[in-house]
Amino acid sequence: xxxDMEIALAVSSHNAEPCHVTTARGLLDRIGLGEDxxxxxxxxxxxPEARAVLISSSAAPxxxxxxxxxxxxxxxxxxxxxGEPTDTYTQREHRVxxxxxxxxxxxxxxxxxxLVVGIDGCSVPNYALPLPALAxxxxxxTRTSPDPIYGDAPNRIFQSMAQHGALVSGLGRNDLxxxxxxxxxxxxxxxxxxxxTIAS
Numbered sequence: 001x002x003x004d005m006e007i008a009l010a011v012s013s014h015n016a017e018p019c020h021v022t023t024a025r026g027l028l029d030r031i032g033l034g035e036d037x038x039x040x041x042x043x044x045x046x047x048p049e050a051r052a053v054l055i056s057s058s059a060a061p062x063x064x065x066x067x068x069x070x071x072x073x074x075x076x077x078x079x080x081x082x083g084e085p086t087d088t089y090t091q092r093e094h095r096v097x098x099x100x101x102x103x104x105x106x107x108x109x110x111x112x113x114x115l116v117v118g119i120d121g122c123s124v125p126n127y128a129l130p131l132p133a134l135a136x137x138x139x140x141x142t143r144t145s146p147d148p149i150y151g152d153a154p155n156r157i158f159q160s161m162a163q164h165g166a167l168v169s170g171l172g173r174n175d176l177x178x179x180x181x182x183x184x185x186x187x188x189x190x191x192x193x194x195x196x197t198i199a200s
Contacts, residue, residue, distance in 0.1 A: 015170025
């Protein structure tokens, strides 16, 4: 029952512009949780204008401003949907992270037991993938026919990212420029170590 805009934010690394913060708060409101339940730390907005507004109001950056707050809100929604605790959802042994690990293994083609895991600034388990495996994962998002396991979800994610690139990243970002250049046929997302993914 998520909107395309909410899905775009749930896969984002955003700038904490007003549209990002409002959408993240909306996701949390839907499950009766607040910003304090987000397992990502406070972070100044990546958007200079949003950061200036925060500074001029003498307000401290919050967890909602973290570039990963949309993903964390999505993980909290998953915890609720699975009937699992929400206070430990960032831990590697939590069922939410197990579901994420299964998904990464499936889409990347790397067996679950061979995935290399680490913790980055997002504060949840993240996986180091060889570039061909990352490319394969993004390529699987372009399928228009239902996936044998995930059904229409990959296509829905692709369409949400293609139509709402500003929610995936933010104004002034190269991934948004690439997304817009694709005019609905491309998705683009910037990652760590200068990695730029584009899927068509």
